[in-house]
Amino acid sequence: KQEVTQIPAALSVPEGENLVLNCSFTDSAIYNLQWFRQDPGKGLTSLLLIQSSQREQTSGRLNASLDKSSGRSTLYIAASQPGDSATYLCAVPGGATNKLIFGTGTLLAVQP
Amino acid sequence: NAGVTQTPKFRILKIGQSMTLQCTQDMNHNYMYWYRQDPGMGLKLIYYSVGAGITDKGEVPNGYNVSRSTTEDFPLRLELAAPSQTSVYFCASSYGDSLYGYTFGSGTRLTVV
Numbered sequence: 001k002q003e004v005t006q007i008p009a010a011l012s013v014p015e016g017e018n019l020v021l022n023c024s025f026t027d028s029a030i031y032n033l034q035w036f037r038q039d040p041g042k043g044l045t046s047l048l049l050i051q052s053s054q055r056e057q058t059s060g061r062l063n064a065s066l067d068k069s070s071g072r073s074t075l076y077i078a079a080s081q082p083g084d085s086a087t088y089l090c091a092v093p094g095g096a097t098n099k100l101i102f103g104t105g106t107l108l109a110v111q112p
Numbered sequence: 113n114a115g116v117t118q119t120p121k122f123r124i125l126k127i128g129q130s131m132t133l134q135c136t137q138d139m140n141h142n143y144m145y146w147y148r149q150d151p152g153m154g155l156k157l158i159y160y161s162v163g164a165g166i167t168d169k170g171e172v173p174n175g176y177n178v179s180r181s182t183t184e185d186f187p188l189r190l191e192l193a194a195p196s197q198t199s200v201y202f203c204a205s206s207y208g209d210s211l212y213g214y215t216f217g218s219g220t221r222l223t224v225v
C-alpha cells in the first residue's frame with residue numbers, strides 16, 4: 001500500500017533563507033509526483049509536476065527533485081519570502097484506484 | 113478561466129439532513145474526483161469518475177453518493193449527515209489519469225452539528 005510521508009510537519013525560517021521540504025513514498029512504481037501549496041482556508045494550487053522519467057522540475061524559486069529508487073522527493077525554495085508561508089503537500093498516484101495519495105503536508109512559516 | 117468551481121463555500125448541517133455539494137469544471141477534463149480533508153490528515157479520496165456516466169468508489173465512500181451525467185459536473189450527495197462528515201471537501205479534475213496534473217477547486221467547509 002502506497003504511503004506518503006512529509007517531514008518536517010512544521011517549519012519556521014527567517015526571510016531570505018533557502019529551505020528544503022521532504023517527501024517520501026513507499027512504492028517506487030509511480031508515474032509522477034506532484035507538489036501543491038495550500039493557503040489557510042483555501043484550495044490546493046499545483047506547484048510542480050515531475051514525471052517518472054524526470055529527475056527535477058523548476059519554477060521560479062522552486063525546484064523539485066525526484067529519486068524514485070529511494071522513494072524520495074525534495075522541494076527546494078530559494079530566498080524564502082513571507083508570502084511563501086503556507087502548507088506544502090506532495091502527492092503520488094497509487095493504491096487500488098491509482099489516484100493521488102497525499103502526504104499530510106509541511107506547514108511553512110517564513111518570518112519577516 | 114474558471115477552472116474547477118465548488119459551491120457552496122461553507123455550510124452547516126444538522127444531523128440527519130441531506131445536501132449536495134456542487135462541482136463543475138470548464139476544462140473538458142474527463143477525470144473528476146472528490147476528496148475530504150480532516151485536520152492534521154492528508155486528503156482522502158471519496159469517489160472519482162473517469163467520464164460521463166462512470167463513477168467509482170475511492171478510499172472513504174461510505175455515507176456519500178455521486179453522479180456524473182455530464183463531463184462538466186460531478187456533484188457529491190450526503191444523504192444522512194453525521195458529525196463524522198464534518199470536513200473540508202475538495203473537488204478536482206484532470207485531463208487523464210496518472211500522467212497528468214490535477215486542478216483543485218477552492219473547497220467546501222462543511223460542519224455537521
